[in-house]
Amino acid sequence: MGLAISSRRLSLNRSELNIVSLSRRKSGAKNMVEHSSSFFQGWEDDEHVRLFDWFSYFPTPLFLKQFEYFNEVRLLKEYFQVNGAKEKSMFEVGCATGEVYRYLKRRQHDCQYRGFDISANAINAAKKKFPKGNFYCIEENTRQIFKEYGQADIVFSRDxxxxxxxxxxxxxxxxxxxxxxxxxRMKTRDVGATCLDPELSCQAHYSKYWMPYVVINVDELCEYLAQKSDVKKVTILKSYGILGGQNGRFLPKELYFPEAGTAETSVCIEKGLRNGDKPEIVIRVQSDKMHWSLFDRAWLKLWLTYKMPPTADASKVS
Known part of the structure; x- marks a missing residue:
């Protein structure tokens, strides 16, 4: 799931973010989230829907080109190539405004899709754009999905x-x-333990909220999945890049340097019978950072100038 914050937040450096965080804890300011039970309230902000919907303004050819550059979409394509899409069920957890559904329809992947999100505003936007789609607002706990809809052949969840x-x-x-x-899709690190404290690993949203931003150690992830007897294979695609210091992220200090081996990481977990005691684990390095041609860049800029509302700034989504 991409994130968006104001330009004022984007300009904050680490020391300034630290001061903001300490001030928040001391003053108990009403406009900042304070407790874990309210860490998710930013998803209901109107700004969330406006900024997460920026892909909807892309011309279809560029939308497909960008989407298929994401490693998790590459993994999804590989799944369909092997297993087909027809009669397969798919749940998207964190569907936002439904652009994955748009992708599936454009590529004629005719799976039985259901999209779920905790943001009622995002779900309403998805239903308005795609009235034939199946979109549902859920509580924070995904157990609600399991109780009401059971399991799906594919579960897809981005950030x-x-x-x-x-x-x-x-x-x-x-x-x-x-x-x-x-x-x-998740964020990972090769070196250093996962920091699970949302006060130390978080991100500022919309100039109002702090939300968890957890960077998972890859070895810890593999060890955790190895304990699951029904996991037979794990495929990990890593697109390396420094995570700290960008888009209002307040992270452990080592994540501001390349030695931590941070990455935008896509993971495919396959369930089934194992060949041995441990699951097969495949790790590949594959950049999913899009490099637009001059023609595509000019086309996109002109298109967005005329199609995108002035309140939605695509440059602030990451």
Whole structure:
């Protein structure tokens, strides 16, 4: 899930963010989230919908080009190439305004799709854009999905696990929803333990909220999944890049340097019978940072100038 904050927040350096965080804890300012029970309230902000919907303004050819550059979409394409899409069920957890549904329809992946999100505003936007789609607003706990809809052949979740106050519990719930393959996008690190404290690893949103931003150690992830007897294979695609110091992220200081090995990481977890005691683990390095041609860049800029409302600034989504 991409994130968006104001330009004022984007200009804050680490020391300034630290001062803001300390001030927040001391003053108890009403416009900042203070407790774990309210870490998710920013998803209901109107700004969230405006900024997460920027892909909807892309011309379709550029939308498809950008989307298929994401490693998690590459993994999804690989799944469909092997298993097909027809009669397959798919849950998207954290569907926002429904652009994955748009992608599936454009590529004629005719799976039985259901999209879920905790943001009622985002779900309303998705329903308005795609009245034939199946979109549902849920509570914070994905157990609601399991109880009402059971499992799906594919579960797809982009940048949702990183914003949880209970990362491993949330991952368990996604695995529970999955009959076949769970495909996720997350943030990872090669060096150093996962910091699960949302006061020390978080991100500023919309000049109002602090939300968890958890960067998961890859070895810890693999060890955790190895304990799941029904996980037979894990495929990890890493697109390396420094995470600290960008887009209002307030992270452990080592994540501001390349030695931590931070990455935008896509993961496919396949369930089934193992060949041995441990799951097969495949790790590949594959950049998913899009490099637009001059023609595409000019086309996109002109298109967005005329199509995108002035309140939605795509440059602030990451």
């Amino acid at each position: 949702v696990v990183i914003h949880q106050t209970n990362v491993w519990g949330f991952l368990d719930s996604l695995i529970e929803l999955t009959k076949g393959s769970l495909i996720m």
